[in-house]
Amino acid sequence: MTTNNPDLPGYFLQFASDNSAGICPEALEAFNHANGGFAASYGNDEATFEVCETLRRLFEADAEIFFVFNGTAANSIALASLCQSYQAVICSDIAHVETDECGAPEFFSNGSKLLSSPSRHGKLTSSGVLEVITRRTDVHYPRPKVVTLTQSTELGTLYQKGEISGISRVAKEHGLKVHMDGARFANAVAALNVTPAEITWQSGVDVLCFGGTKMGLPIGEAIVFFDRRLGEEFAYRCKQAGQLASKMRFLSAPWLSMIREGAWIRHASHANAMAKRLAEKIAGIAGAELLLPTEANGVFVNLPEYAREKLKAKGWAFYTFIGGGARFMCSWATHDAAIEHLAHDIEQAIASANCEANRL
Ligand SMILES: *Cc1c(COP(=O)(O)O)cnc(C)c1O
Numbered sequence: 001m002t003t004n005n006p007d008l009p010g011y012f013l014q015f016a017s018d019n020s021a022g023i024c025p026e027a028l029e030a031f032n033h034a035n036g037g038f039a040a041s042y043g044n045d046e047a048t049f050e051v052c053e054t055l056r057r058l059f060e061a062d063a064e065i066f067f068v069f070n071g072t073a074a075n076s077i078a079l080a081s082l083c084q085s086y087q088a089v090i091c092s093d094i095a096h097v098e099t100d101e102c103g104a105p106e107f108f109s110n111g112s113k114l115l116s117s118p119s120r121h122g123k124l125t126s127s128g129v130l131e132v133i134t135r136r137t138d139v140h141y142p143r144p145k146v147v148t149l150t151q152s153t154e155l156g157t158l159y160q161k162g163e164i165s166g167i168s169r170v171a172k173e174h175g176l177k178v179h180m181d182g183a184r185f186a187n188a189v190a191a192l193n194v195t196p197a198e199i200t201w202q203s204g205v206d207v208l209c210f211g212g213t214k215m216g217l218p219i220g221e222a223i224v225f226f227d228r229r230l231g232e233e234f235a236y237r238c239k240q241a242g243q244l245a246s247k248m249r250f251l252s253a254p255w256l257s258m259i260r261e262g263a264w265i266r267h268a269s270h271a272n273a274m275a276k277r278l279a280e281k282i283a284g285i286a287g288a289e290l291l292l293p294t295e296a297n298g299v300f301v302n303l304p305e306y307a308r309e310k311l312k313a314k315g316w317a318f319y320t321f322i323g324g325g326a327r328f329m330c331s332w333a334t335h336d337a338a339i340e341h342l343a344h345d346i347e348q349a350i351a352s353a354n355c356e357a358n359r360l
Pocket of ligand 1: 070073075097153181
């Protein structure tokens with residue numbers, strides 16, 4: 001196992017994203033196993049068939065399932081399949097589809113507009129969604145056709161089951177479909193202690209983009225259509241978008257070991273627990289302010305500019321363009337010792353900032 005090796009340079013310092021971690025051992029083993037010889041291409045292989053069956057059992061649904069290379073593609077082509085070019089997608093104002101996909105949802109849908117609604121702690125509200133739906137009905141304004149929710153959210157928070165079904169109810173009453181960006185779906189299931197079915201189709205979600213990359217796979221996301229009819233011609237869309245892998249088994253097989261052995265929940269729980277521990281430590285540091293509840297695997301904290309610079313100079317990697325503070329993401333590979341070390345350095349960085357200020 002090479003990726004969880006604390007002796008690697010920079011191993012401890014990496015909190016920029018959960019996608020900076022490597023491949024988890026279960027997925028790597030399945031990946032290598034899939035390399036055992038020849039197999040039919042384009043998804044007509046046994047591993048892909050088995051993974052789809054396993055995911056259907058996991059979701060307790062006769063779903064139509066596709067595998068694509070990344071989350072931007074998954075979201076974009078899934079959304080495109082749900083609306084016409086003159087229709088619109090309602091998303092939160094900090095949704096990945098809105099802020100981090102370079103217009104791909106609009107591109108793949110031939111122009112469907114994203115209509116953003118103010119979020120609270122990264123979440124849409126049913127009243128906010130209703131406001132967008134009923135804002136205009138004239139021909140000059142795009143017609144809302146889909147609502148997209150991110151679970152867990154871009155700000156490390158969670159939609160409770162009732163929040164999802166509440167938004168879905170409003171959507172369904174007005175003829176809209178519900179899409180879920182589940183780049184961190186595993187973290188949500190692990191944290192909420194619910195079945196995958198409960199927070200998806202049983203709460204009104206029509207399509208889920210289930211993230212594999214951030215939970216420890218080498219690459220790839222699964223698109224799960226709970227209503228098979230919605231996925232009817234989706235294979236053509238995947239191919240046209242350059243998202244049909246010819247050696248599909250390498251995208252699909254790693255899912256099998258992750259799901260069957262429960263590794264996906266185990267790893268996601270670990271990531272969540274590491275974030276919780278970091279948040280608890282930060283809560284005790286004067287001058288560091290937690291910006292959001294830590295419900296999944298991300299910690300958002302307000303740090304003085306000087307302290308942020310100091311941490312960066314020491315080599316700590318984290319983003320500052322999401323959520324208005326410093327974002328520290330934990331993953332399956334985050335080490336306990338790294339949390340201790342990081343909390344210690346945050347405290348020191350703030351203390352040195354205070355010394356500096358006193359001198360001025
Ligand atoms: C990471 C992420 C994605 C997927 O991003 P890609 O880099 O395209 O794989 C989608 N949505 C959210 C909320 C994410 O955090």
